[in-house]
Structure formats: C-alpha cells, structure tokens
Amino acid sequence: MENNTVKMDELIGQRKQLVTDARAAALAGDKEKTEKMLADVAAIEAQIETEERLAAAEAKEYRQNRPARPSFEAPTPEAEAKRASKEAFEQYIRFGKDSLSAEQRKALGSERRDIVTSSPGSGQVSGGYLIPQEFDSFLTEALKEPGTLRSAVRLKVTDNSGRPMKFATWNDTGNTFATVSGEIAALTDANDPTITGAISYVDTLARLVKVSYQELEDSSFDLAELINKAFVVSLARTVEADIVAGNSSNIAAIGSVVDSSKKVTSAASGVVAYADFISAYGKMDAAYVPKSKWAMSQAMRAYVMGLVDLYGRPLFIPSPNTGKLDQILGQDIVISNSLAAETSTTNPCVLFGSFEDAYLLRTDGPLSIKRLDERFADSLAVGFLAYQRVGGVGTDAGTHPIASITTKA
Numbered sequence: 001m002e003n004n005t006v007k008m009d010e011l012i013g014q015r016k017q018l019v020t021d022a023r024a025a026a027l028a029g030d031k032e033k034t035e036k037m038l039a040d041v042a043a044i045e046a047q048i049e050t051e052e053r054l055a056a057a058e059a060k061e062y063r064q065n066r067p068a069r070p071s072f073e074a075p076t077p078e079a080e081a082k083r084a085s086k087e088a089f090e091q092y093i094r095f096g097k098d099s100l101s102a103e104q105r106k107a108l109g110s111e112r113r114d115i116v117t118s119s120p121g122s123g124q125v126s127g128g129y130l131i132p133q134e135f136d137s138f139l140t141e142a143l144k145e146p147g148t149l150r151s152a153v154r155l156k157v158t159d160n161s162g163r164p165m166k167f168a169t170w171n172d173t174g175n176t177f178a179t180v181s182g183e184i185a186a187l188t189d190a191n192d193p194t195i196t197g198a199i200s201y202v203d204t205l206a207r208l209v210k211v212s213y214q215e216l217e218d219s220s221f222d223l224a225e226l227i228n229k230a231f232v233v234s235l236a237r238t239v240e241a242d243i244v245a246g247n248s249s250n251i252a253a254i255g256s257v258v259d260s261s262k263k264v265t266s267a268a269s270g271v272v273a274y275a276d277f278i279s280a281y282g283k284m285d286a287a288y289v290p291k292s293k294w295a296m297s298q299a300m301r302a303y304v305m306g307l308v309d310l311y312g313r314p315l316f317i318p319s320p321n322t323g324k325l326d327q328i329l330g331q332d333i334v335i336s337n338s339l340a341a342e343t344s345t346t347n348p349c350v351l352f353g354s355f356e357d358a359y360l361l362r363t364d365g366p367l368s369i370k371r372l373d374e375r376f377a378d379s380l381a382v383g384f385l386a387y388q389r390v391g392g393v394g395t396d397a398g399t400h401p402i403a404s405i406t407t408k409a
Contacts (some may be wrong), residue, residue, distance in 0.1 A: 008051055009152065015044045024203050035398070050109070072301055081107065086224070093224040093384075096373050145238035146233060149295050149336035151256070152355040154395070156200075160365025168197040171398035194398060201250040202364045202391035205238055207231060213380045231386040237368060243361065243392055244338035249392045255348055255404060257358045257394035260404040263348075269408045271348065272342050274307055274315045279405040280352045288354040288401045294328050295351040297337045304328065345409040353402035357395065364389035 022037035075083070088104035147371060158165065172193035180187070216223065239251075246253030264279045266272045284292055296304070307315045319326050324332055331352070340347035367387065372383035396402075 004073060005039065005336045008055075011044055011048050011051065015041055015048070018044065021228065024348075032371040043338050051265060070073055089228065090222070090224040092371060093227065096382075097369060112387060118336060144237065145298065145335065145337060146237040147336040148334045149254075149338075150236065150240050150243055152293055152390075153243065154356040155362050156360055156362045158364045160363060160389070162274050164200055164287070165198055165200045165362065165391065166334070167200060168195065169395060169397035170195055173399055176296070183407075196395050196398075200362050200391045200393045201361065202224060202362060202389040203247065204387055204389050206385065206387035207234060209384045209386075210376055210379075210381045211384065213382070216382065225366060227384055231367065231384075235386070235388060239361070239390055240336060241338040241392070244336055245358070252394055254351065254355070254359045254360075254392075254394070255398050257402045258348070258351070258402050259396070259399075259400040262353075262400050262407045264403060266405065266408045270343065270345075272405060272407055274302070274309070275348075276405050277328060280350065280405050281331075283403045284353055284401075285399055288333070288357065290329050291354040291356060292401075293355060294331055294333045295336050295338045295339060296333065296349065296354070297341065298335055299337075300339065300342050300349050301333060301335065303342045305389075340406075342407055345407050348404035348406050350405035351402055352404070355402065357397075357401040359394045359402075360393055362391040362393070364391070 018037050018041045022034050022041065025033040025037060034169050084103070084107035088107040091099055091104055154257060156165075170193055175191040175193065178187065178191075210231070211223065211227070242251040243254050246256065262280075262283050264276055264283065266276045281289075304316055305314070309315055316328055339351070340349045367386060367388045370385045370387075372385060376383050
C-alpha cells in the first residue's frame with residue numbers, strides 16, 4: 001500500500017508538470033509540442049486511473065481476508081485477585097497501612113533487610129545499587145536451591161491458633177487370624193491393633209528487614225515483589241533445613257524417625273557404592289515402595305552419577321525422557337542440600353522411603369508480613385517483619401517407612 005501511494009504521487013507530479021509545460025508551449029505557438037504533451041497527459045491520467053482501481057481492489061481484498069480481531073477475555077477472578085493484592089501490597093510497602101483503601105485492605109488480607117541508599121553499615125545491605133543513574137536495569141539475584149524434601153512429606157495446614165494438635169497412629173501389621181479347631185472354641189483378644197500417637201507443637205519462625213525511606217521513594221525496582229519473594233524463599237530454605245536437622249524445639253529431624261533396623265552403613269570405608277543403594281531399597285517394605293523417594297543433596301546426586309562398575313559402565317542411567325538422573329532403581333529423587341555429603345561418617349547422606357507416611361510438616365496460619373513504621377523512624381527506615389508458625393513431627397506407625405545410608409568411617 002505504501003509503494004502504491006508513492007507511485008501515485010509521482011504520476012500526479014508528472015501530470016502537473018506536463019500541463020504546465022503544455023501551457024507554456026501553447027503560448028509560444030508551438031502546436032506540435034503542445035499536442036504531444038497533451039497526449040502524454042492523457043496517458044498519465046489513464047495510468048493514474050488504473051492505479052486507483054488497483055488500490056481499491058487491494059483494499060477490498062485486505063478487508064475480506066484480514067485476520068479477525070482477537071476477542072477480549074475478561075481476567076479470571078484469580079488473576080484479578082492477584083493483581084489487586086499486588087497493587088495493595090505495593091501501596092502498603094511504600095506508604096504504610098493508613099494509605100490503604102477499604103478494598104485494598106481486603107485484597108491485602110494477611111499479607112502484611114537493612115537496605116539503605118548510601119554505603120552499608122554493620123548488618124546492613126546497600127540499596128544504592130538499585131537507584132537508577134546509568135546502570136543495567138536487570139537485577140542480578142543470588143540463587144540457592146531451597147530444596148524439595150518439604151514437598152515430599154505430608155503437609156498439614158491449621159487455622160493459626162497455635163494450639164497443640166494430637167496425631168494418632170494405627171498398627172495392625174503383626175496380627176493374624178487364628179485357626180479355630182472345633183465348632184465351639186474360645187478366642188482371645190490378644191491380637192489387638194497397636195494404637196499410639198504424637199502431639200505437634202509449633203514454633204514461630206521470623207525475619208526482619210529494614211528499608212530506608214530513600215530506597216522506598218527512589219528504587220526503580222518493584223520492592224514489594226522483591227521483599228515478598230525474599231521472605232517466601234528464605235522461609236522455604238529454613239524449613240527445609242529444620243526438617244533435615246531439627247531445630248532443637250518443635251520441628252523434629254526427619255532422620256530421628258529412622259529405626260535402627262533401617263540404617264545402612266556403606267560397606268567400604270569413605271565411599272557409598274551401588275550395593276548400599278540396593279541394601280537401603282531392600283530394607284523398605286514393599287507396601288511403601290510405590291510412594292518411596294530418594295532424598296540427597298545436589299553434590300550427592302553428582303557423586304551417584306559418577307558411579308561405575310568394574311568395566312567402567314555407569315550404574316545409574318539418565319532418564320530417556322528427560323536426559324537427567326531423576327530416578328534410582330525406578331524411584332524418584334528429591335534434592336535437599338541440607339543432607340550430609342557422601343564423605344560424612346556421622347549423618348545420613350541418603351534417605352529412602354515414603355516420607356509422607358513418616359513425617360508431618362505443620363504450618364499454622366499463613367506467612368504474615370507486618371510493616372513497622374515507628375520503630376526505625378529515627379533512622380529514616382521502615383521495618384518489615386515476616387513470621388509463620390511451623391511444627392514437624394514423626395508419624396511412623398510402627399513399620400518404619402524410611403531407611404538411611406551413612407558412609408563408613
């Protein structure tokens with residue numbers, strides 16, 4: 001269409017010039033030249049008419065064949081709620097609770113470091129790098145995998161009351177039916193199921209971050225998103241570490257659930273071998289195997305990928321679907337970098353079993369974020385306090401659904 005327009009402009013310009021020149025020739029009495037120019041004008045006018053017809057046909061063809069306008073799809077309620085919550089949280093971060101409208105307070109719900117613009121002091125992180133001068137607008141973020149063991153255990157969400165919660169276990173695996181001799185025989189009730197239980201308590205996990213007034217006003221990045229993400233990820237990393245090692249309070253170590261009969265020590269000193277994985281697998285009752293997973297650190301998985309037999313062949317083959325070492329003996333792998341390295345001779349480097357039958361992670365209420373306007377006002381800063389109540393307890397009913405592998409000293 002643009003080329004047609006240019007061509008039409010050129011033809012109109014040529015016709016205009018020919019008409020002017022023909023008028024001058026007529027005034028000069030040059031009849032032959034005048035007739036020739038008028039013939040050229042007629043030819044150009046015919047060409048202009050042809051171009052106009054072509055342009056009209058092309059426009060009609062475009063209207064008939066142009067793609068339909070995409071239909072407008074209204075945002076889903078979930079997307080609209082997420083957008084409203086994000087905007088409300090941004091308002092809350094920048095200007096405090098008093099600036100929120102009633103709708104924003106409702107959207108915010110329960111969502112409620114030192115970062116400074118100048119050089120950092122003790123225990124502070126400089127936020128001056130976030131203020132635009134001439135700099136890269138991409139924020140490079142340090143990464144550290146929080147682990148996925150917490151997603152393999154059973155999760156219980158309670159109503160933010162903090163009250164102790166009792167859990168019951170039932171074990172009837174050791175009981176059988178008796179053979180009755182005769183038509184009238186007395187039976188005893190010696191084969192009753194074993195019923196036990198545990199009580200879950202919760203601890204409060206908390207973190208405080210400070211942000212300067214200058215940073216809130218000047219940052220070109222979405223501080224609300226950055227702070228919220230930092231709280232969520234660091235909480236996940238903390239809970240993962242507490243599941244593995246315990247916190248000496250109300251989050252039990254998952255290793256404490258492992259019965260002595262399910263502990264495997266590597267046959268060779270200082271190394272874990274293929275036979276040790278076979279041994280751990282063999283210690284698991286077949287009833288638990290369909291739900292069982294291997295848990296190990298990223299370093300341990302890399303070590304396993306390097307295991308070879310006497311002929312130099314890898315013992316564990318990557319999945320043909322993903323190309324990754326995501327299974328051992330047909331069972332999935334979950335990564336928890338809080339587990340010990342293969343060189344540790346005191347703590348398990350590998351866990352195997354049905355984690356959802358062995359351990360319960362309890363979160364009591366959502367992650368809450370509070371803004372502290374007054375506490376740090378004398379240092380021109382706002383504090384953000386995040387906290388959640390968490391507990392962890394073993395739920396082994398008696399048949400020990402987890403095995404472990406520890407390296408021999």
